[in-house]
Amino acid sequence: MKPTFRKLIPHYLLLCLVLFFVLLPLWGMLSKAFENPDPGSFGALANFKRAWTVGKFGLFFKNSLIVALIVTAISVLLSILSGYAFGKLSVSGKSLLFPLILLGYMVPFDAAIIPLYNWMRSLGLTDTLWALILPQIGLSVSFGTLWMSSYFESLPDELVDQATIDGCSRWQVLWKVLMPIARPASSTLIVLIFMWTWNEFLLALVMIQKESLRTLPVGLAFFQGRYSANIPLMAAGAIIVALPTLLLYIFFQKQFLQGLSSGAIKG
């Protein structure tokens, strides 16, 4: 039975109504950001230029990018190795180690933040990007290990056996046989960890006092405190924070939908 367009009118009405509520705040932010406070200065991008330079969003952008890229690269690499260990190798003590790692995935960051802060301070690492990078790797590998191991486990053992008979070592089996198949799972992991790291707030708020080392979300929160009356400038700042994850989402929709629909949450 193929519905005619007339029959679909209530459906489209409902869809558009919902869409209106989803897009209203986003549209508002966009239109505010392009509002020109004093005409003739910079044109349409005036607010963005001010946020980037005066608001130091350019600096925050660089910090966020450094942290997110390093955390994502190392976490994904280590998660592939540990997921492979759990999924296709024999790990002594697995029945103990697996729930141990699962715990980190279920527990909120509040549970670790206080000792982390004290330790980082005594090591002199607060007010460095390492105080953001190291803990976020530690947390991300918890989810990453679970994610990759459940994927590797779903692959047939015969793949490994056959490659081993053909003379591959465990290392070669991983990179030459399994990883080409595991591309979708690992790309989902990449986008999820990148997004979580990019949007992370509490750790960056606590560990960094120096303005020049702030990440974008924390920068935006302080910016809001200072320029709360200047809505166009704040909207421009918010768009600078949101744009990278939005672009990533547009290009990797399938990975986002698949990853988050499976119940992935940041530990």
Next chain:
Amino acid sequence: MQNKAKRYPGESKWKGLLYLLPALLLYLIFTFLPILETIRSSFFQAESLYGARSFVWFQNYIKLFQDSQFLSALRNNFVFIFFYSFLPISFGLFLASFLARVRVPGMRLFRTLYFIPQVLSMVVVGVMWRWMYDPNIGPINVFLRWLGLEQFAQAWLGSFTFALPAVGMAAAWVQYGFCMVLFLSGIQRIPEELYEATSLDGANAFRQFWHVTLPGLIPELSVALMTTIIAALRVFDLVFAMTKGAPGGSTEVTGLLIYRWAFELNNHSYAATMATVLTLIILLISLVIRRVFKQSEKGAL
């Protein structure tokens, strides 16, 4: 989880552990040990700011459960469950069951757009919704004035009555697209024959929903409940960006209190006690949801 993985003859039994080691070490040092230390320090009390501390058994816990500030923050977390979880799930269920069994051209585009709030930083969401609620130029008050309901237009985030639900609606805005997309893809998995069979039996739309759609969506419901309830209990960034707990603590949440006690009032052991209690509540709720939806565990992680 079955351990099917096997060791080849002559292979060292440490090989698997070797692959696991780098991730495990970083996890232990930067997540697991700090969690243990949080729990441990909740049994201590600092004598001076950086000085010695003494073991006080459950004294912090006793103090905590008499602390009206903490109890009201925890209560607000549970109010947030209504906005993070109940509203988006029921709304998502309604929409998904209305839409899913008809082929609507362009559905993919709608789905993509509905999902956008999920990828935004909560600080960005906070900034946007502060504009929505702005007393003068915010669309909500502008709309009310346009309707001639001037008397209802107000400073939403400054109101003792409305600040909490106002922040809650921003959270619902983030979650409902997610729930709907989740349920839409779940309904597509339910075999058409089930609907046809109940139609022949003369079941109405409501009974179809109750007997076919809802049972078919159990894996998705479990995922949606788990993620949204945990998000409601963990909430920090959104409240920090929108109200910081104001006015008068009416939007105070546990995450914010932990931050204040630890990093503004420098009472690390009391903050650790709160963090431990919050963690236990989250673990307990996750375990209950997992158990209730046990039969569908394969669908979720």
